[in-house]
Amino acid sequence: MGLDIRFPLGLMFLVTGGLMTVYGFFTRGSAIYQKSLGDNLNIEWGIVMFLFGALMWYLGKRQSWKNDPVNPRPWERPQYPH
Amino acid sequence: MTLTFIDWLIMLVYFVFVLGIGFTLKRYMRTSNDFFLAGRSIPAWICGLAFISANLGAQEVIGMGASGAKYGIATSHFYWIGAVPAMVFVGIFMMPFYYGSKARSVPEYLRLRFDEKTRAVNAFSFAIMTVFSSGISMYAMALLIQTLGLFHGIIPDQYIFHVSVLLSAVIVLAYIFLGGLTSAIYNEVLQFFLIVAGFAPLVWVGLKNVGGWHGIQQRLPGPMTHSWQGMTHANTNPLGVEWFGLVMGLGFVLSFGYWCTDFLVVQRAMAANSEESARRVPLIAAIPKMFFPFLVILPGLIAVSIPVAQHAAQNHLVGASTAGTSLGIIPQKVNPVSGAPMLDDKGQPVYNYDLAIPALLLHYFPSGILGLGLTALLASFMSGMAGNVTAFNTVWTYDIYQSYINKRATDAHYLMMGRIATVGGILLSIAAAYAATSFNNIMDALQLVFSFVNAPLFATFLLGMFWKRTTGHGAFSGLILGTSAALLHHGLTLPQDAAPGLHGAWIKLVHTYPSDMAQNFWTAIVAFSVNLLVTVAISLMTKPRPEPELVGLVYSLTPKPVEEHLAWWQKPASLAIAVLVLLVILNLVFA
Numbered sequence: 001m002g003l004d005i006r007f008p009l010g011l012m013f014l015v016t017g018g019l020m021t022v023y024g025f026f027t028r029g030s031a032i033y034q035k036s037l038g039d040n041l042n043i044e045w046g047i048v049m050f051l052f053g054a055l056m057w058y059l060g061k062r063q064s065w066k067n068d069p070v071n072p073r074p075w076e077r078p079q080y081p082h
Numbered sequence: 083m084t085l086t087f088i089d090w091l092i093m094l095v096y097f098v099f100v101l102g103i104g105f106t107l108k109r110y111m112r113t114s115n116d117f118f119l120a121g122r123s124i125p126a127w128i129c130g131l132a133f134i135s136a137n138l139g140a141q142e143v144i145g146m147g148a149s150g151a152k153y154g155i156a157t158s159h160f161y162w163i164g165a166v167p168a169m170v171f172v173g174i175f176m177m178p179f180y181y182g183s184k185a186r187s188v189p190e191y192l193r194l195r196f197d198e199k200t201r202a203v204n205a206f207s208f209a210i211m212t213v214f215s216s217g218i219s220m221y222a223m224a225l226l227i228q229t230l231g232l233f234h235g236i237i238p239d240q241y242i243f244h245v246s247v248l249l250s251a252v253i254v255l256a257y258i259f260l261g262g263l264t265s266a267i268y269n270e271v272l273q274f275f276l277i278v279a280g281f282a283p284l285v286w287v288g289l290k291n292v293g294g295w296h297g298i299q300q301r302l303p304g305p306m307t308h309s310w311q312g313m314t315h316a317n318t319n320p321l322g323v324e325w326f327g328l329v330m331g332l333g334f335v336l337s338f339g340y341w342c343t344d345f346l347v348v349q350r351a352m353a354a355n356s357e358e359s360a361r362r363v364p365l366i367a368a369i370p371k372m373f374f375p376f377l378v379i380l381p382g383l384i385a386v387s388i389p390v391a392q393h394a395a396q397n398h399l400v401g402a403s404t405a406g407t408s409l410g411i412i413p414q415k416v417n418p419v420s421g422a423p424m425l426d427d428k429g430q431p432v433y434n435y436d437l438a439i440p441a442l443l444l445h446y447f448p449s450g451i452l453g454l455g456l457t458a459l460l461a462s463f464m465s466g467m468a469g470n471v472t473a474f475n476t477v478w479t480y481d482i483y484q485s486y487i488n489k490r491a492t493d494a495h496y497l498m499m500g501r502i503a504t505v506g507g508i509l510l511s512i513a514a515a516y517a518a519t520s521f522n523n524i525m526d527a528l529q530l531v532f533s534f535v536n537a538p539l540f541a542t543f544l545l546g547m548f549w550k551r552t553t554g555h556g557a558f559s560g561l562i563l564g565t566s567a568a569l570l571h572h573g574l575t576l577p578q579d580a581a582p583g584l585h586g587a588w589i590k591l592v593h594t595y596p597s598d599m600a601q602n603f604w605t606a607i608v609a610f611s612v613n614l615l616v617t618v619a620i621s622l623m624t625k626p627r628p629e630p631e632l633v634g635l636v637y638s639l640t641p642k643p644v645e646e647h648l649a650w651w652q653k654p655a656s657l658a659i660a661v662l663v664l665l666v667i668l669n670l671v672f673a
Contacts, residue, residue, distance in 0.1 A: 003103070003106050003107060003110075003268075005128055005268045005271050005272075008099055008102065008103055008106075008268070008272070009271060009272055011099070012095065012096065012099045012272060013275070013279070015095050016092055016095055016096070016279075016454065019088065019091060019092060019095070019450075020088075020092070020450050020451060020454065023088045023449075024450060027448075027450070030448075032448035032449060033448055035445070035446055035447065035448050036287050036446055036447065036448055036451075037287060037290060037291060039287065041283055041287070041447070041448065041450075041451045042448070042450035042451055044283075045279075045283045045451060045454075046450075046451075049279055052275075052279075
């Protein structure tokens, strides 16, 4: 298939991890973290997810669309001598 | 439960990606081969993750968490004994026949190897089963959303169930309708990573809270934290089954019957881009599968280890008791009408173990990461549904529609039929979900019947693939008599403390098992043995097919896969050995 799954997977983790990190940054020191025993899980885990997303996105982008079955193959193109 | 905007936003991001993948893939769906088999073009690691993700539905995540809370680490037998060895077997020995025979589905393999009637039994029972499983998944999801009060305050309470069913149906329908099996597989990969991302921090915080594995061991009784302790006798371990029943019933008959013959999982491997990849798919899947007990069973153990005092009376769950006792953070079941805590026949409290993982999420996760945890939960429900729906549309189109209704249509017609079958499968699932709300006993009875149909299956495949003398008449009679034997065994036996009826002994009580798990495992053993004996006997009495017709379908007549071009570490056998060594180590560590 033309779409490399690592591209959307990476993008989703970039966005989700990014959202969590930003939210965690603005809520640092808040009472909501008593639940997680004082750990700001949003920042800590958000960064991990963001980095994972970046790695997947990079790997996926490198491969993506390389073999796109929708683009006509050489013998399907109009200028191909028949 | 109150969610903040960030929780909703995280859930929304997930749904945008899920549907986005469907829309992006739509343009690649040009033939039925693209739609049903993902064009046989997916790399092994993607299929491998989809292979376990398709199985990681509602029953799995919620059920294994519940079982962890109830029985302890012995639940890991369902992974270490009841899945991984079978996954290794299907990869090494069976995949060359599924993939190499060019069959498009498991029932189609049965037709190539045996005959039309054997295929028909498998295709019809499988199609009905997938629709019901998907419906039960949908029902469980809607029930959980209702219990958690996810939409509480946004939509009126009496509509929450209906909206949940409808939403999950529309989303799953959309992405499969657009992108077929590829879309389902890609989304299963997203779901896999989400489940890991959502549950790993939960386990981490939970373990920190209860003092790690050592802390759990100190708080819980010995058999809860040792998977093999007391296994010599059924009465000395929490599962209520002895080692032989466990290893033969779960580890051999049921597990090989599911992982090696169920098209829901095998379809993922058949989408791989080469035979070598297809063989590696279950092996790659086995690695994360081995460690999944730490993500889905451990939370159950953590949930019962948390000191009750710490879990203040404040309980967020609709329908959970705060007045009654609780076990860790597992709430007691309450009577939905009177609101009073429920007690069993002996006056003991009844705990709602199914809420182990959801309760733990609410206990430890602040807003933000709570949205992620809930997304992971929803993702697992949807992957289970989607797995069933894609298997259903393929079996319906190739094994029922093309075989019995319309044999000579164009490929475009079958592609369209696949899309119609997707809509039909979803509609039937919705019907099944509603049937489950009103006739709970009928659903239990149906699941029981399916277990009778599945129990003998592996004997048919084992003989079909490894004994060239096996005939179609033999296979067919074996299947029918194997299922009948399962039915008969159930009708004559009963678990301890159960009343005759749905639990067994509806013919006559001849034998009592120490637990329903033991009864279940022994039913499978009986069904398998009867199938094996009947298939062998009838095959010997009937005329086998000429050998040249069986090339590519039977082990002894098929050239062994060529592996010279692979380095030692790329060979499926090396991967299999590594997986098995890890498995032994895990069993020893938690013995």
